[in-house]
Amino acid sequence: MRADGAEDLHCLADVERAAAAVLPTAVRDFVAGGSGAEVTRDANRAALDRVFVVPRVLRDVSRCATGTTLLGRPARLPLAVAPVAYQRLVHPEGELAAARAAQAAGVPFTASTLSSVPVERLTAVGGSVWFQLYWLREPGRSLDLVRRAEDAGAEAIMLTVDVPWMGRRLRDVRNRFALPDHVRAAHLAAGPTAAHRPPPSGASGAASALDAHTEATFSPALTWSSVAALRERTRLPLVLKGILAAEDARRAVECGVDAVVVSNHGGRQLDGALPSVDALPEVVAASAGGCEILLDSGVRSGTDVLRALALGASGVLVGRPALWGLAVGGEGGVRRVLDLLAAEFRDALGLAGCADVAAARELRTVRRA
Numbered sequence: 520m521r522a523d524g525a526e527d528l529h530c531l532a533d534v535e536r537a538a539a540a541v542l543p544t545a546v547r548d549f550v551a552g553g554s555g556a557e558v559t560r561d562a563n564r565a566a567l568d569r570v571f572v573v574p575r576v577l578r579d580v581s582r583c584a585t586g587t588t589l590l591g592r593p594a595r596l597p598l599a600v601a602p603v604a605y606q607r608l609v610h611p612e613g614e615l616a617a618a619r620a621a622q623a624a625g626v627p628f629t630a631s632t633l634s635s636v637p638v639e640r641l642t643a644v645g646g647s648v649w650f651q652l653y654w655l656r657e658p659g660r661s662l663d664l665v666r667r668a669e670d671a672g673a674e675a676i677m678l679t680v681d682v683p684w685m686g687r688r689l690r691d692v693r694n695r696f697a698l699p700d701h702v703r704a705a706h707l708a709a710g711p712t713a714a715h716r717p718p719p720s721g722a723s724g725a726a727s728a729l730d731a732h733t734e735a736t737f738s739p740a741l742t743w744s745s746v747a748a749l750r751e752r753t754r755l756p757l758v759l760k761g762i763l764a765a766e767d768a769r770r771a772v773e774c775g776v777d778a779v780v781v782s783n784h785g786g787r788q789l790d791g792a793l794p795s796v797d798a799l800p801e802v803v804a805a806s807a808g809g810c811e812i813l814l815d816s817g818v819r820s821g822t823d824v825l826r827a828l829a830l831g832a833s834g835v836l837v838g839r840p841a842l843w844g845l846a847v848g849g850e851g852g853v854r855r856v857l858d859l860l861a862a863e864f865r866d867a868l869g870l871a872g873c874a875d876v877a878a879a880r881e882l883r884t885v886r887r888a
């Protein structure tokens with residue numbers, strides 16, 4: 520395989536297969552896994568495949584522009600890299616390589632609270648970096664993290680609202696998954712370490728070492744008043760990630776949120792939660808243009824991006840595919856994933872008779888059972 524991992528990688532499924540071949544089983548499972556019986560994880564894909572786009576014709580697509588704005592800033596695609604924890608698990612450069620690839624591809628990179636590389640090193644790459652915030656048990660520490668991200672030059676704060684604690688990810692439980700010593704949460708003082716191993720009895724309710732760390736660190740008491748406090752505290756665009764209900768989208772708009780991510784965390788939180796693409800139309804209607812709508816969970820191709828736009832989204836996030844690319848070829852591997860998505864999206868746009876992203880948002884869709 521070439522250094523950039525591009526050989527024989529013609530779609531994201533190829534990259535997934537190549538990553539599976541190089542990752543240790545427990546890491547592969549940590550990336551791939553969902554919670555519970557993984558019903559929602561799998562349903563995300565099935566739901567996207569049920570969305571059919573009605574293409575338009577005879578509309579001069581000789582110049583097909585994939586560019587757009589996300590949170591008010593130009594992006595080369597209606598796509599951003601989702602926040603994904605502990606990327607040094609799959610490649611020594613971790614988030615740094617992924618942020619470089621995103622910068623080269625002209626799309627935003629979201630740094631997780633649980634990034635294994637500090638946000639300052641990621642913003643130093645020079646691309647557009649968003650900072651994902653988990654609400655910590657001490658709210659003051661959450662706000663300190665916001666200040667740190669702002670000082671580093673992050674361009675948005677994305678509060679994840681679907682993790683009062685971690686969903687039960689049975690693959691990690693069965694593999695007794697724990698982080699190796701060289702991978703740490705760069706923004707948190709401690710852990711997850713051996714100290715966070717769940718007791719053998721499972722008495723704490725925590726299912727794995729990561730789960731125990733999350734339980735000790737994240738606040739399950741997050742409410743709309745925390746969102747209001749955050750809105751007061753930062754002038755950066757504020758994004759809520761993990762919205763599926765129309766009522767919550769309405770509330771987000773009332774709170775002055777700039778965007779919501781319609782997401783079920785890639786099927787890693789509530790198993791049995793609605794596939795995010797099925798929630799999208801209601802969220803779009805409820806927000807009534809009051810904020811941008813992004814979608815994630817299961818996006819794997821340019822066609823999926825087109826589907827999301829046709830259903831009213833402003834753009835999408837991709838999580839696991841970036842990690843597959845990272846595992847396969849570091850920065851070059853992530854770049855390959857983003858280049859494939861760009862080429863596929865341009866192809867889908869033109870074949871649907873759309874010369875630009877705005878036209879894609881006018882397309883009609885039909886849902887087949």
Ligand SMILES: Cc1cc2nc3c(=O)[nH]c(=O)nc-3n(C[C@H](O)[C@H](O)[C@H](O)COP(=O)(O)O)c2cc1C
Nearest residue numbers: 601602603604631679784785815816817837838839
């Ligand atoms: C290994 C892994 C780690 C993740 N870590 C975070 C995180 O730290 N913060 C967060 O908000 N979401 C996290 N997510 C969820 C992603 O941001 C995103 O919602 C999800 O991966 C989208 O689905 P996809 O992987 O099918 O594209 C993680 C997902 C994976 C697979």
